[in-house]
Amino acid sequence: MSTVAADRAGAGVVYLDHNATTPVDASVLDALLPWLSEGFGNPSSTYARGVAAREALEDARGRVAAFVGAASEEVVFTGSGSEADLLAVRGAVLGLHPAGPARPHVVTQATEHPAVLAACDELQQWHGVDVTVLPVDQHGQVTAASVAEAITPATVLVSIMHANNETGTLQPIQDIAAVTRESGVLLHTDAAQSAGKMALDVAELGVDLMTIVGHKMYAPKGIAALYVRDGVALHPVIGGGGQERGLRAGTENVAFAVGMGRAADLAADALTRGESARLTRLRDLLEEHLSALLPGRVHLNGHRDQRLPNTLNVSIDGTRALSMLPHLDLVAASAGSACHAGQDRPSPVLEAMGLSPERALGAIRLSVGRWTTEADVVTSARAIADAAGR
Template sequence: MIFLDAAATTRVRREVLEAMWPYLTGDFGNPSSHHSLGETAAAALAGARASVAAALGCRPGEVTFTSGGTEADNLAVKGIALARQAANPQLNRVVISAVEHPAVEESARYLERFHGFVVDVVPVDGTGLVAPEALRAVLRPETALVSVMYANNEVGTIQPVAELAAISRHQGIPFHTDAVQAAGWLPLDVKALGIDAMSVSGHKLGAPKGCGVLFVRGRTRLEPLLHGGGQERGRRSGTENVSGAVGIATALTLTQAGQQEQRRRVAALRDTFISAVLTGVPGAVLTGHPSCRLPSVASFCFPGTSGESVLLEVERQGVVCSSGSACAAGSDAPSPVLTALGYDPGVAQTAVRFSFDSAVTAEDLAAAATALRQAVESVRALGIRPG
């Protein structure tokens, strides 16, 4: 099997498992307990927090451990917006882009339904980019928060986050970015990006599912979503997942080693793969930005086919990929991301996404390109279309 669905999840790295193992076995204490086992766990948690802070270029106190990217996005969007509204009831608007992950979009819609917020959606161009002038056009004195993802999970387009955050900061509005897909490939220095909050998920980096991180800049108001014992400096109550914190801290450190070289290597392989698909599959359409894209994502539409049928045929030949976001599994509706980019809904339903981890090889992608060409030819020959 050739696994090309790393944007959905990645294998857990052996180094991560080894780092976590002591806190799943002998050192199993609760970090809030005042005895030797608890103190060992607390020390491990503090070490993980310091390690994450070093990877993000922030202070340890600005790191909150969560159960993953979805919780981190919810805590950032709801927590910052509600805290700012509590301090100033006139702050009742949130800004998101048209291509946000459901964890961000649904958090904003929750604020709209239950807390009287207005959700302002910034459009994107045909490549998925948010233009700085488009962001400026939607900001209001009542805007409590801006949330624009770092890199898109379906088409791979990278947003000019530092430029967008500077616009938001100029107007005194906190800026959050969902960096779940960007982590591992792009720089995460929060000072250089100029952001106030950032979400990261462990299982996209070689850590297990169920661990994540939210960076929140010091003095940024944040209303907790989970109440209880006041763990995580009162921002996220509940007994901490010590092994998960150690796991994501280890994974973040590992991905930063040689990141630039890995990015260049995988991007070159991606470009060769894209060229092979576009030349080998008549009518294939590359989605997302042609150059401002993650090195790890190549996504296409194949008009006149059924994306799901192509996926099944490709998998039959030993290549695993996806039709888009794993968080939309079970839905046969066209991708909101692709329709936001201007694709006809029928064309959007033909989407197939290939996403790679750093271990991908030229041979893997050559085999995938061949399997894809044969799959599309087979589906077209059978006359299978969306619906």
């Protein structure tokens, strides 16, 4: 195991939970620290220290925008991916022109991120919005045809995540975008898990709104961004001083924005150098070793081909993941999504895919990352097989 990976996971532990969070890259930390000390100025201030902070903030915005093929003015910084999702979903519906439908309609899907589902629930309960939650197939995918069928004259927004955080399954966002464009409906995608693992371009995807999250791409927790296509009107989640184009009031977190900007640069460079292919090789090698060590007992959850390059979600016959994980002294991993950690019940995502309770309870999510090595994969497979055998 590499020294860097060991330092970030804990001495001697292979960290295979990069979908839950990533360690802060040392280069990111170096970039942001000065803005927590001498660069502490309020970016709304007009004296030198404030102007410097504003320039750093806008430079970071430009870097994040370039990472996803957007213009700087189309990026809004938020405090988390959940907040960005809320701004996209709630903001799009409540930001409607008065001439919009009297009872707006939103389309999402069953394995969506809880933040999007919660926003939809709030709109339904408190604002009388109709919500359609589309089912997924056994791989966890929706189809563009099902989205088209769900759209009505009152539909104002479709929110479908780019990649699932538990299984890594990718959704056909470009095909869905073709449907929403033809129908004149806004499309939001939560791309928190995809950013840094595969190339993202808002124009190629055809989305109007897209969420990306700092701590999923080696920046700190507490910073995220929402791409808002030019011309899309949103209602702010937080009102007040008018920061972030009036969409997110509150003094900006300059240091963490700078960190996210640096993380975007690092991710873009890594992708150019073949990071997606490297992650795919490690992911597949891990599955091969597990299958060889536990013959006939390892079953893939999610789409075989259309999934994140770093994500392996497998069920192991005869095990309960939450009972097995404490025995993995050498591996940091998750049972399903980190959002459901500690709850010994089938993952809602796996249930929506039609998995039996036994298979769902035996599911373990393994997600490799920037410092994962082949030696880490071999060590992890042996440790997991040993724990499953016990």
